Amino acid sequence: MTETQPHVSVRDLRKxxxxxxxxxxxxFDIDPGETFALLGPNGAGKSTTIEILEGYRDRTxxxxxxLGIDPQHGGxxxxxxxxxxxxxxxxxxxxxxxEQLSHFAKLYPHSRDVDEVxxxxxxxxxxxxxxxxxxxxxxxxxxxxxxxxxxxxLLFLDEPTTGFDPEARxxxxxxxxxxxxEGTTILLTTHxxxxxxxxxxxxxxxxxxxxxxxxxxxxxGDADARTPLVRWNDQNGAHEERTHEPAGxxxxxYAAAGAEPTGLEVVRPSLEDVYLDLVGAYDNSLxxxx
Numbered sequence: 001m002t003e004t005q006p007h008v009s010v011r012d013l014r015k016x017x018x019x020x021x022x023x024x025x026x027x028f029d030i031d032p033g034e035t036f037a038l039l040g041p042n043g044a045g046k047s048t049t050i051e052i053l054e055g056y057r058d059r060t061x062x063x064x065x066x067l068g069i070d071p072q073h074g075g076x077x078x079x080x081x082x083x084x085x086x087x088x089x090x091x092x093x094x095x096x097x098x099e100q101l102s103h104f105a106k107l108y109p110h111s112r113d114v115d116e117v118x119x120x121x122x123x124x125x126x127x128x129x130x131x132x133x134x135x136x137x138x139x140x141x142x143x144x145x146x147x148x149x150x151x152x153x154l155l156f157l158d159e160p161t162t163g164f165d166p167e168a169r170x171x172x173x174x175x176x177x178x179x180x181x182e183g184t185t186i187l188l189t190t191h192x193x194x195x196x197x198x199x200x201x202x203x204x205x206x207x208x209x210x211x212x213x214x215x216x217x218x219x220x221g222d223a224d225a226r227t228p229l230v231r232w233n234d235q236n237g238a239h240e241e242r243t244h245e246p247a248g249x250x251x252x253x254y255a256a257a258g259a260e261p262t263g264l265e266v267v268r269p270s271l272e273d274v275y276l277d278l279v280g281a282y283d284n285s286l287x288x289x290x
Contacts, residue, residue, distance in 0.1 A: 007185040013062035022048045024209040035186040037200035045209040046189045083152030087159045093132030108150035120175050121145045137163040157188045193272035207282045221274035228268045232261035
């Protein structure tokens, strides 16, 4: 039977600390098997949201369910259905990679094969190495391995590829895609916007404790932010124009000049461009209202 209820459902989520509001009415759903990226600058409220959903922090008001359970009241059987990769590592340094994974695998009812997980995160050659002797990037891979060893239904990834080199990041992306193909629901926070674009179905952008936009990776942001930009040079200098029909503009420029314009460039806004536009517009609105 196909699941129809969201794996994560948040309505009007608020978290305050005295006079400080960390979250101000955040609402979103994450469907089964979906990879959802929660994006925002430092201090925006991402970690607070994640910690509430993981059951580590109580909310001030609003509602939240994770795998059908209120995270404030989730028991051990509920926690066994989650995988969590935190920003900072808490692993023991005096055991080997294989020993640590084997220990954690015994804590879950349907854990993955330890050697397969070690291979998936690229640590086969380091399986017998004590964790304290690994590099920072290799320790981060251990964090990821610990997060997926229990075969979670919902995986929280909080800045998972911090410390990864470019090759390791792409290997990690393939691991996440394989988990997605298996039906794992994933909630990702990352400062690498290309990572969010590569892995996510949808994204929410949070700033100042407020969800300022949400949508598919191809739809998030307003129309202007997603409009391609054409740049070129001619005898009058440098030019640029935003247009929804860049090919038509290039054709007209070619016809007018009888040749391809010099310095011709068609720039299609990336998720990073759209994100920066959204956050910048939000910051400017705060200044205008102050």
